[in-house]
Amino acid sequence: MDTSLLSQSRSLFIRRWGEMAASWGISRTMAEIHALLFISNQPLCTDDLMDELQVSRGNVSMNLRQLVTWGLAERVHHRGDRKEYFVAESDVWAMFEIISRERRRREIEPIVETIDRCRSMLKEELKGLKGDRRREVEQFRQRLDDMQEFLSLVNSLFNLLVKVGKSKVGDVMKTLGRFAH
Amino acid sequence: MDTSLLSQSRSLFIRRWGEMAASWGISRTMAEIHALLFISNQPLCTDDLMDELQVSRGNVSMNLRQLVTWGLAERVHHRGDRKEYFVAESDVWAMFEIISRERRRREIEPIVETIDRCRSMLKEELKGLKGDRRREVEQFRQRLDDMQEFLSLVNSLFNLLVKVGKSKVGDVMKTLGRFAH
DNA sequence: CAATCCTTTCAGATGCTTCTGAAAGGATAG
């Protein structure tokens, strides 16, 4: 067994990346595969991944498919070799864009849509109301409004960040610093 | 059964908030309890929550405890009533601060710490290396550097956002807009 | 077209998280 510092770092990083995955809504193995591809300096095939991560062929196959679908990995062919190889997206900004789009789609959009529906229902409901019940509905509506305002802010921030991108980040941080005394 | 639009909106919102919870690393029931408290205009007791959400007493108790620990809910006592009541934090910015702190603690800090360790291991490893293997280590190190730079940016952005808070968000957005031609 | 090599699929197994409900704990009232 390889006990070099290189090998130790590899498995340390892969394991941690996998552990984090749970909170990112990505399965542990999918994240480990992605980590391994990310730190490799050459494309890897299914067997490489099975060996290093100790998981089944089916598992690797399914998770690779999802990584490719997301755009976090892509297929690579070598002349004279039937096997398929894979590499990871290597630009962390592109990764950020992909992951944040995915997360927004799952975490932000559904709740925004629901809040919209609720708001119009409550607007309707308010028409004929007086007194305590009116106050109840109004409070509910107020909270939904606050939440929606906040969520659309978060949304635009992400959009901006992605647009601004790597190159201008230094400037952005400097400018933002002014707001935070 | 109450079929008013108010009641429909309530359960719609609660259900959706709960569904989202999975991706936020919060259990469905914990999120539903939080949602119900968030949209109520008065403190609720354990039985209220059990009735409306159809979950067991133990479940409510454990999740309330966690909500209180996080600071997303707090206990309220009524004179002459032995029961404990609960209200949710109602300021979405405070909620954001709490949740983002928690998520960073679980999602960002561990990987940053791991990257640090890996980087120093690789630095050590590089000392006596030449050729292909050196190139392999160098690529790994480069990717870790990129990742770390990115993560610390995200970190400072969150810090800034929390500090800047509600009041100045408009300004921040306007300024960011300039960078996004 | 048969053999070989590799990938994909999916039913059932596994393991992890969350939930239940009953028992124990603890406070207040009489």
Add this chain to the structure above:
DNA sequence: CTATCCTTTCAGAAGCATCTGAAAGGATTG
């Protein structure tokens, strides 16, 4: 001190997401 009321705890049950491995699919080769 005992009864009452409410909360907390936790072992086992249930539910859910992930993984395995074998079988089927599909492509290339000789």
